[in-house]
């Protein structure tokens with residue numbers, strides 16, 4: 001069977017980590033693209049030299065030329081700039097919308113059949129710009145943040161209750177901003193919902209509330225610590241889990257920024273919701289039943305995404 005091809009657009013911290021994880025997980029050959037000369041080539045060579053030690057046979061190439069991504073099965077986009085301390089993700093909209101436009105055109109020309117995962121911020125609006133510029137069908141383009149935000153929520157909950165992260169399931173939905181919605185009712189430990197765990201005394205409601213707040217600000221917490229950029233290990237792991245579900249037709253149910261056409265009362269926007277990812281891309285959008293409170297929080301988050309989409313329209317990116 002021919003090896004799959006994974007194109008990584010952007011060879012920064014996330015791009016490099018994605019390339020390493022793709023190799024370690026035997027997902028296929030990797031092409032690392034960046035406009036900065038030498039960086040993608042250097043990182044690809046470095047990881048290729050780790051391959052004999054780690055025992056993977058993937059071909060790794062670095063390039064500054066879009067034509068080398070031709071025929072990629074999966075494209076993961078991290079191009080653009082990250083935020084620095086004191087900035088919000090929304091401050092990146094103007095710079096990154098332009099970058100998404102160029103990347104979308106490259107994808108359109110060289111890999112119109114790919115499954116595309118966007119990581120660039122402000123995420124939900126950038127996925128829409130990327131999808132429109134690429135002309136790919138909306139179910140073949142999605143955004144990564146839901147897996148990342150849910151992973152943060154899962155980590156904090158597991159740490160608090162002193163249980164394995166493997167047994168903690170959680171959904172964080174809505175936009176990838178400070179208004180995101182960690183849905184406690186649908187978060188479980190070994191199938192036991194969080195509200196029941198509060199009643200059982202495993203965790204207090206005050207701690208749940210504090211963890212919800214910490215999750216919402218999880219990206220900013222890392223930016224504040226790193227000072228020179230934003231998180232990269234967890235974002236890369238999150239995107240790779242989505243790529244893996246597509247490439248191996250795992251049909252995993254994961255929270256992702258997906259194109260909504262009326263679901264959750266949202267039209268023609270990308271927002272974080274649970275989806276099924278398989279060989280056809282986003283194969284299904286899972287429509288959860290919200291309480292009035294949850295719906296209100298979700299709507300508030302959608303409004304924040306809409307403002308960014310409107311900003312992209314004003315900039316002529318949409």
Ligand code: LMR
Nearest residue numbers: 083089121219220230231
């Ligand atoms: C994250 O959540 O880590 C990313 O969106 C990066 C950021 O700026 O917070």
